[in-house]
Amino acid sequence: MNFAELTSGDLSLAFQRDVAVLLPTGSVEQHGPHLPVGTDGLIAERLALAAAGRLADECVVLPTLWYGFSPHHMSFPGTVTVAAGTYLRLVAEIAESLYAHGVRRLVILNGHGGNSAPLKMIAAELARAHGKSPSVVTYWDLIAAEAGDFFEEPELVCGHACALETSLALHLFPEAVRRELIPERSGETGPHMFGRAGPAEGLDFRNYSSNGVIGDPSLATADLGRRLFDLIIERLVRNLSPGSPGRVGPGQGETS
Template sequence: MASVLWQDLTAEELRVKAAADAIVVLPVASIEQHGPHLPVGVDTILCGGVCKAAAERADDVDVVVAPTLWCGMAEHHMAFGGTFTFDIPTYRAVLLSFLKSIERHGFHRVLIVNGHGGNIAALTAFLPDFARETRLHVEATTYFMLAEAALGPLLEDQKGVQHACEVETSMMMVLAPGSVREPRLSEAFGALDRAPRRQVVSRHRSFREMTETGVVGDARRATPQKGQACLDACADALADLLRAMERAT
């Protein structure tokens, strides 16, 4: 199978993709702290890996996966160190520049796939701007929310992805084997008694206020087998979305 990754293709091959009206998947993620046991690149590694797997599974749809935007909205993690963050105007400008480059190369359809919770509100707010300032058909999703119903039954203590948790740690055991600092797993849990609540008043909260370890969830539950099952669930859900996008547009 030919590579689905933009960076692996020649300019000529990408021109052919554009002429065939391929869907461009644009992964967006973050570089931020992920507790004592995971590298700061978790969101970038996982989002890129899920997008690649989904594009390969949706082999009945012409898809090319752009390089992952590794910086996002991560002010809430800054107190722990190891984190990069944009402000809103910069993040909007960078994404718009990426989209305009994709448009200038002759592509018409873009699926932004997000892998970091802190990006969700900004991406939702930007979509009207992208529609107004480009001629692209742009859709956006967060892969772990898209797959939430499938992820729940695979987990012991969670219903979905939290942070540096059972899910992310398990998936890193598959997509970046050897990157998990296994001697630190015994410390990798936090905010376990924090019940979900309906948020009717908003304010900025540092992760320092929520967890001493930088973890929300329990990474001690992580296994490679669980990681493969979670990766499959996320890739399948995203592949289904690509097929639906192909049918609709």
């Protein structure tokens, strides 16, 4: 169910049934020469709607929060970021509005690594203030255990505008992918989705990659994207099903 297309009365009944309320979060930021700047929100939104489709009237999907925390991409044209404090307040106030209406199962489905740390902070503050916390799910964490089944070197090929994101884009919105501009492996080191967490830095992305890519988007295929999408949906549906606390554990990658 699409939250924005329902009436206040519809939603009141849905909240009484204790439906899961899903907030897709993305970013507007450079995604290399070949992917659109809305990639993270586009993926998160499509995942949310597909999961909700499987759960029928047990799940409603809020309008996607397209803007995110992306100061580290600002040296690339097209990136639009909000400050950390703005992001923290915005997400907290969305959650508090829902809590005021009795929502208990709020799940934030995140598609942008830069949002992960602020979202965890918001969850902790909400828990302290309201005694309940949204469940924060960054989608690639759901398949971290299987990443090696899809990519031979997931810690090298999945970083940003990478094999994973490009595969999902080729499956979900191929018309927006500039295939002729897909680069070879970046060869530059930086934080990766499935890599071991190292020291955190807040440097601009150009310090890691001249073309805005980390990883190897040339390995991407639409078929890989379809299989990745299906597995993520399976995991999401399991976590969103009635009776499930919707908890999937802490996030890992912090990059895309």
